[in-house]
Amino acid sequence: MKSQDQTISIAAATTPNSGKPDARQPRRRLTLGSAASVALLYLWAAPALAQELAQSAVVPPAAQPGDAAQPASESAAGVEVAQTEVAKAEVTPGNSPAVLDEVQVTARRKTESLQKVPIAVSVINGDFLNQTGAFNVNRLKEALPSVQFYSTNPRNSALNIRGLGAPYGLTNDGIEQGVGLYIDGVYFARPAAATLDFIDVEQIEVLRGPQGTLYGKNTTAGAVNVTTKKPSFTPGSAVELSYGNYGYVQGKASLTGPLTDDIAARISFSGTQRDGFLYNVATQDDVNDLSNLGIRGQILYNVLDNLSLTFAGDWTRQRPEGYTQVVAGVAPTLRAENRQYAAIAASLNYTPPSFNAFDRLTDVGSPIQSYQDLGGGSLTADWDTGYGKFTSISAYRVWDWRPSNDRDFIGLPVNTVSAATSYQEQLSQEFRFAGDINDDLNYVVGLFGFHQVIKSNPVQTTALGSAASRWLLAGTANASNSALLDGLTQRLSVRSVFDSAALFGQLEWKLTDQIRVLPGLRLNYDRKKINYDAQVSGGQDTSNDPALRAVQLAQLPQQTYADDIDDTNVSGQITLAYNPIEDVDTYATYSRSFKTVGLNTAGVPNIPGTSNPDLSLATIKPEKVAHYEIGIKTRPFRRVTVNLAAFNTDIKDFQAQVQDNSAATSRGYLANADKVRVRGVEFDSNARFGEHVSVYAAATYTDGKYRKFTNAPLSLENTGRPRPNDVEDISGSRLPGISKFATSLGGELFTPGSFLGRAGDYFTGADFSYRSGFSSSATPSDYLNVDGYELVNARIGFRSSKGWDLYFWTRNLFDKHYYELLSPGFGGTGLYVGQPGDPRTFGVTFRAEF
Template structure:
């Protein structure tokens, strides 16, 4: 295998070669708009009309009674939003959190995925679709965007058309399709932190009936955090993507497209930095300061924005995402029949440092996984004078296998065993203690769905929809425990040394399984108050299906797994929304407003266990959760010389009732309160901790009350390099107010609000050439993407700083 630096240089060279060798005649005769085929949704510049496929058919975004944010290829390219994680700067109601590709959450309006460590046993609440293909895990969609034409962020439940996995919304990604005219685009970017990105897309005919499109993307960047232990920079990028499509026009009314893609990530990732400590209810001699002093340990810096880490375990975020699909579109009279057959594969090879320090406490933590997913969807869309409808069927089958290894290091005894126990002074007690975990998940889902639009009058439309879902889930989990000498512990040992080891890792076997039926339905009423003014109101009853505890079960007082915790109840979602969509000033200005309320019963939450080695998290039901708020989207284009936009969201998302939630770190680590015993005040060393906490009325994690995206671009006619075109200056900004970074809100893990500013200055030639310089996080704002509670209730808080100021330049040519 080539070294990473050589491979990155090779990718950059490929993009540069394509840029320099693009046919001059093609450059002279085409414009930037020719990249997008007529069959691909795109922005019609003359009318500000955006075509979307949010309802599984092509429509104007302003004509559909649905809150949707649309981000086109130009905005993605020029703002550097080349993956899902960067979309949240452009869509304020989208939240993205990732400590590594697997532990990634994408939420909309504060809902979607429980905050914390990912479990395969539950569904995500924000569905991700690429050209109609469903990506069942957020982690399997963490690739760089490749030859994307448009991204639609659908806000609110989309269960009728998109399935049980969309209780909070959906992200609908459309790529550029093969064309029968030769066309393409080549792009290269260079920046600080050794940033290099090369992208290439070429499309054209193979025969009179067959066309093909090939796209390539390569991204590399040095890390933004310095690991003083290894001398390496971590949080790097090293991504490779390939996508090939072949379109066969088998008949005038039948198109068949075969698609294959391969994406590989090989980053030196993922790490953290020391942020601060807080006082928990553990005895003082078992809190971070005392434990660190006992081993002469100090973090490399107490200022997290020095971006210094000292993690001593190997880090890796190896990720391979691949798949193939076959899509057939058959026009039958007034309607269109579509079949989408797809296979997706995901291979995850992680290595982590779960103690967040330079001490060898957790020496090894890795849970490699392999996923195979098969989907089949049939649907028929009919368009008539008074009635439109979509009906269809969907089938899903998935298998995930995971092989976990967790091992303790030489510092573990001092850290995990109470200081008054002589075993705490013997490193060999826990050094090499290893848990080997084997697990699998088999998941099957079937559905029938339909949605009807009845145009009662030219102005008034009634749109009902329904979906019937069947789900079956079957899991297996086994944990075997071995001492450093290789002796297996069965959990029945009674000697002091074995009991100290079993307090860290307990053997366990569980095999949860369950089935579930549910019905999703919605009703939307819309009324055209005037030309280009649409009012709508919607109600949706949606579900997130059963979950199973795939990573092991909590135990009772005798250390036995609680079998009843093997499965969790489905979520029941009631959603209400009203909205107004309008265009005015000869459609130069667009103003959309939506107000919503979503109530969820039996919310599927993650319960975190703060101890080393033992079960780190499992799923449970919170009684009720609510998210409500208001969203405003405004854009204006008074002339071809200037555009501006602002999007804002107020989101009030909270636990309405969750009386047995995990406690925040300031209430953890002490002696568990007996019945009738009053817990100590938060942060009382050696105090009494509640067995669980009532967090009813508190905010959901990861949700900012206020979030905004805003920007503008102006241009003037100019000639550069002998080419006529426009010089332009653009700005994009985003703001988020503070949010909680722990499932149970804690003063220790509150992330302060922050504002980011991005600028670009460039020249767009009329023949498709685009040259621009850019700077992102221009004012070098210090902010955290996420904070982490260190294990062991020691009060350690680690964090992941957001990217510092980055700058660079991009050259692209559309031909």
């Protein structure tokens, strides 16, 4: 947040990045190679730079035409909750220091207030991200109560809005994401991208509800639109360095400036290291650490006054020793006593290091790693034709995932190898045109194409160890035969191809000065193909004993199947916006949307009583979504905004991620729940009091239920219930991952002063978040419910008027013990594991721009 006596510059009435540089401004020439070198030099030299910057009297130059737009809003500690489109926000200063800045958007070729655009969105600027330590999507959920993010490792991540988006549980590559993640207009298909560190972010827009008529990829629950800082024709650079407990070190650097009169470049770097929050007593090493490096480069070429091209490339590398979960407890099951955890563990003379997850101790025996590389490039063209704005976004992306996990989560050699490798390539092309027909009618129309290939690289491997027979076959005649499953290995080769194309558009028709109607339509075509081949070898030689071979294949199935399916859908929405009086805007929306067909790419359960796969589950029906929403946005005083929204979403053939607690489907599989409903109410507000206080508040009530799901898998405590009662009717029960109540409250107090003789602002800020308890299992279980929790983050420091900040911060100030999630253990013994939330962390950050 800028202090009240600072000026926010606006590039007025120009097409972004289309202006020519001011000839009076001095120019520097540099190459991308030298830019990267200088950026890294800034990072390593930060302590020395701090002293030099404290003595510097250089005032950052004013924005020039062609420079990047300013952050969306500096009000309310950087959080602005309002209504927007896919657009860059600009800031208009208020008439007095006590007036809340009004956020403007230019989504439909005209400038309009965020408060007047009838789509619910939360906008967070880059300064808020930096000051609160929200360096990835996971930490956004503390500021945005409508957002949920769950992750046991980068691949197994779910980004949801209003409880919808991705099935709760282990990720299956065969499904689409209901929440679209876009970075500078490029769609990121894999959920692992949500775990990446933010690099040079200007703002983040989180749109709630279906967005298929304005976005390239169809999204049924919402979209997260990340905008990075753009190349500037005004030379500039920035550096940030943070130190904290648990060995936390984070460095960021960026450099921008002109290459020629018409070409500007920007290069940005981010690196994060942190020790793990868990301790492995077997290896005497901390695990679940952070080791991230990322770089992003952009070149802006102003070809003509009305035509610009932006070339962008990025690469991120993560090499953590993680991730695992810790033992959280044991639930009684319906299995015989000798097939439950206590008896099995006693027979193997095993005791975990702790049954208290918040001791943060593990003894996993298999190596763990979550290595991933993600990168790509894009070319964006913006052309002001005189009749409207034409935009083209061409992109290529690649994701390489190389994990090693210990799926039993304990020190026994049960599941000794779990390496579900994945390699993804995607190509996308979007054409979009936005224009005005007349003063009362404007439109956006687009064409989007997408191609994706996902394959195992190399084969995915799962292996069992010497304790597997006792652990998985307890109570049977084969339980004492340790050789039967020891070394049994499944090698999986899977390849899936997804192709989609869409034509979409939306109109805005001004019926009167107070009433607008906004209809939208989308035509979507999808085709998906899969080839799945899992072969099993090793273990005891059972070639002459079909019965024993069947026992082996019941644990690690040998399956081969292929499928090729396509689907065409038409969806759309209509919105009525009404402005009864000044500073009061209302809207009502009805949407019909869909999530395309799904494929089970991680195997399917066997037909009960056989070793044959149930191929009826290879293909999953598409979701059909009906969404209703009403909202009101008000600005009762020039210094306050108050917004309310109520919504109801009904889904048929909901794509659920389920797990039947057996070794054969330890990764879970997809299935359709007949009917699901999510409804709720959202409140958000921002305010500025006088010249020195700004606050924000947001709250949601969300009620998500299975209206009809009659063939759900058994809950943890019902494991072992025999046929024909080996499924449950969970109609009427709550959806997993959804807290009924969630709130966020924060603000900042600042006052002018001086530090070491330098003028600036002293500030202190705090952010509070609360989420009520939620179910952590697709089928509700009394043992897999996460209790509600609250978190407090705080910061205190000094912002110099010369462009540098120094502040101290803490996250989870009161060291609250809470779970991110709970999961059933391997093999259905009743053991369950959990992922503890981050403990209290604290540190110091220095930032400078010059």
